Each structure stands twice: as structure tokens, then as C-alpha cells.
Amino acid sequence: MKKFEEKTLSSEKIFTGRVISLQVDKVELPDGKTGKREIVKHPGAVAIIALTDENKIIMVEQYRKALERSLIEIPAGKLEKGEEPVLSAERELEEETGYECEKMEHIISFYTSPGFADELVHLYVAHNLKKKENAAPLDEDEFVELIELTLEEAQNYLLEGKIQDAKTAYAVQYLLLKKAMTS
Amino acid sequence: MKKFEEKTLSSEKIFTGRVISLQVDKVELPDGKTGKREIVKHPGAVAIIALTDENKIIMVEQYRKALERSLIEIPAGKLEKGEEPVLSAERELEEETGYECEKMEHIISFYTSPGFADELVHLYVAHNLKKKENAAPLDEDEFVELIELTLEEAQNYLLEGKIQDAKTAYAVQYLLLKKAMTS
Numbered sequence: 001m002k003k004f005e006e007k008t009l010s011s012e013k014i015f016t017g018r019v020i021s022l023q024v025d026k027v028e029l030p031d032g033k034t035g036k037r038e039i040v041k042h043p044g045a046v047a048i049i050a051l052t053d054e055n056k057i058i059m060v061e062q063y064r065k066a067l068e069r070s071l072i073e074i075p076a077g078k079l080e081k082g083e084e085p086v087l088s089a090e091r092e093l094e095e096e097t098g099y100e101c102e103k104m105e106h107i108i109s110f111y112t113s114p115g116f117a118d119e120l121v122h123l124y125v126a127h128n129l130k131k132k133e134n135a136a137p138l139d140e141d142e143f144v145e146l147i148e149l150t151l152e153e154a155q156n157y158l159l160e161g162k163i164q165d166a167k168t169a170y171a172v173q174y175l176l177l178k179k180a181m182t183s
Numbered sequence: 184m185k186k187f188e189e190k191t192l193s194s195e196k197i198f199t200g201r202v203i204s205l206q207v208d209k210v211e212l213p214d215g216k217t218g219k220r221e222i223v224k225h226p227g228a229v230a231i232i233a234l235t236d237e238n239k240i241i242m243v244e245q246y247r248k249a250l251e252r253s254l255i256e257i258p259a260g261k262l263e264k265g266e267e268p269v270l271s272a273e274r275e276l277e278e279e280t281g282y283e284c285e286k287m288e289h290i291i292s293f294y295t296s297p298g299f300a301d302e303l304v305h306l307y308v309a310h311n312l313k314k315k316e317n318a319a320p321l322d323e324d325e326f327v328e329l330i331e332l333t334l335e336e337a338q339n340y341l342l343e344g345k346i347q348d349a350k351t352a353y354a355v356q357y358l359l360l361k362k363a364m365t366s
Contacts, residue, residue, distance in 0.1 A: 039248060040300070066298070078298070102302065113295045119299075140216070153189050169293050180360060
């Protein structure tokens, strides 16, 4: 879809980092005027809805420097260069939770902040978890604590504002909706 | 929540723009080692679930330069400096759709990309819409097309990947869940 396309007149690279890069594009707006767009480029990410044998949702609590606080989130992580999203989901599940699964089901991919960033999150459901022996470790700058929540607990966390991460809020609603549809 | 806190050792300002700013923080990790965090600062945003008298969801299609394509989204926009989120929601609803409402109900606030940005989106439901005469216009660099979708159409758009915006996907699920709970 190209409606209201903004043609790039020039693009200035501001920063290239380990995770993101930043550019400012000068664009021609649909009315012929010019404007500037500040754009963050991100490699994309995966997130995983993983339920234990006791039907508990596996969450990770981790510190988010951008917020100066920790958040409760479903397992997630950045795509590595050239990595297929489904393999990234399997890798992140193993690294963050120590589990592997029989099947990774893709349910949706969404842009998290389309106003200024191109991050696309691919969301999966991991079916039939098994604890993996000698699971791959976390990245050396990652520190997480695992939390297991029943769907009811997760719903309460959502209502009480204890879950404040968009992909995790989506995941909880997804499970609530699935339950409502099948009961 | 401060679990696994990362202390700031130094912070380098890379860019200050019209919408976002970028900094790189050197941090002390929980194990005493040091790391770097690339952080985008954003003023925060609002998004509005607005239903017409015919129970159709008002969406806007707009070009997103970061993605080089247009997206279908619920009405949304950035907070202006010092602006209360609820007033921002009323303003954005008016500017983007020409409607005002009797009541703005806050339903959730979530961080969209906590791995690299502090953007917090406040999501509202606008109750009892009325067309506003002489509604405030869009910002001069904004071009949007209004679309009205039934809940069933929106659900199909979600399943078919025509809705790929996180807050909008959440909004559609919210309405589906509400319907499932009350029917």
C-alpha cells in the first residue's frame, strides 16, 4: 500500500549502533511541500506465547534501561542478521526459558511504533514444551527472572497495570479470546 | 520495579529531533560488567477506539515513512509537551476523524518497544461520538484517509494481515473479547 506516499528527497544517517540505527529523511509530502521524518531502523523481533504443562504462561521480568524499570514480558528477542523469525523464536525460547517446543505456530506480525520505527514483531505460540538439557545461555548482557502466571493471574496483572508491555498485553488478550471462543 | 537495575555510568546525547531523541548510555550490569544501551526517547502517545452509531470502528490509513508503506490504524497521535493524555486523545480524535465524544474511557497504557524506546501509548475508548462542526484540522504534514470497519471486517483484516499495527491489533482483540464476554 503506497497511499499518500512520501518520496525521499535526501536521507541523512545520524547513528549506527549495535541494535538500532537512526536517519532523518527529507521527504516530499502528498501536497508537494517538504517535511522531515526521524526514522529508527531495527532488525525486527520475535515474541513467544509459551504455556507449561500446568497451563501457566511463562513470562520474564527484565530491566529495561529505556524505562529505568523492569517489565514483565513474554519471552522475546531481536532477530539476528539473516535469521528466519521461526528459528529466532526457538532460540529465544531456549535461551530465556530453557524450554524447546514441538511446534512454533505463527499467529501475527505487527509494527510496534510505526510513527518513528520499523520494528516488526513476529508473535508465535510454542506448542508442547519440553525442558531442554544443556539449553543455550542468555546473552552476556541479559538478566531475566522467570515468572509463571495462570491466565487468570495474567488477566489481573493486565487490569492492575502490572503488565504494561504491548506484545505481552496482546498475548494475554489472545489467550483470553481463545478461551472465550472455545468455552 | 528495579530488579536487575542497570546503573548509568555515563550518557551520550546523540540526537535531538522534533519527535524523538537518541542517547547511548554506558551502564553497570547486575554482574558488575559494563554494557551499552541505545535509547530512543519519545513523548508518548494516545490511541482511540471510536465506534460510530452504526457500531463501525473508525480507522485511519496513513503513510508511514519508517515502513515505506501505508498502514491501517486506529486514530492516534503524539502527546504535545505537558499535555494530559485524555486531552490529547480528544484532540487527536477531532483532528483525525472530525468527531468529538461524551466520554473518553482509559483502558490500558503500554510500552510499545521497551527494548530500545520509552514510548508509552495510552489507549482510550471514545463513547457517544458526535460529528463536530468546524473540527480542528490535521497537522500540516499529516495526510490520512478514514475507513470504517465492522468488527467482523476488522477481525478478518487481522487474520489476513491487513492490520499490522500493534495498538490497532490490540484494539480489535479488545472489542472481540468484550463481545465474547457479553454474548
